[in-house]
Amino acid sequence: MLTAGKRLAVFSIREGKGGSIWVRAGSAFVNKDGSLNVLLDVLPLDGKLHVREAAEKRDTAAGGRFAGESG
Numbered sequence: 001m002l003t004a005g006k007r008l009a010v011f012s013i014r015e016g017k018g019g020s021i022w023v024r025a026g027s028a029f030v031n032k033d034g035s036l037n038v039l040l041d042v043l044p045l046d047g048k049l050h051v052r053e054a055a056e057k058r059d060t061a062a063g064g065r066f067a068g069e070s071g
Contacts, residue, residue: 005028010056012044025049 002008008028014021016033025038028051 002034002036004028004030004032004034006035007054008051010038010040010050011050012042012046013050013054014045022050027054 006029008030010028012023012025014023015070023042023044025032025042025044026038028036028038030036038049038051040049
């Protein structure tokens with residue numbers, strides 16, 4: 001559930017040779033009225049963004065990996 005003050009992570013997901021590559025594109029914050037403020041550090045090449053609850057570590061068991069990770 002999205003509650004006011006909650007921090008979200010914004011990603012651009014691209015398909016790579018070894019699976020999906022998740023590139024952190026910025027952050028989003030939930031406002032009191034449930035709307036979002038999105039702060040981007042990069043612009044996605046395909047125009048698509050994926051917003052998730054912020055987490056310290058991500059489960060990459062589905063084959064995804066973060067940009068810059070080997071594997």
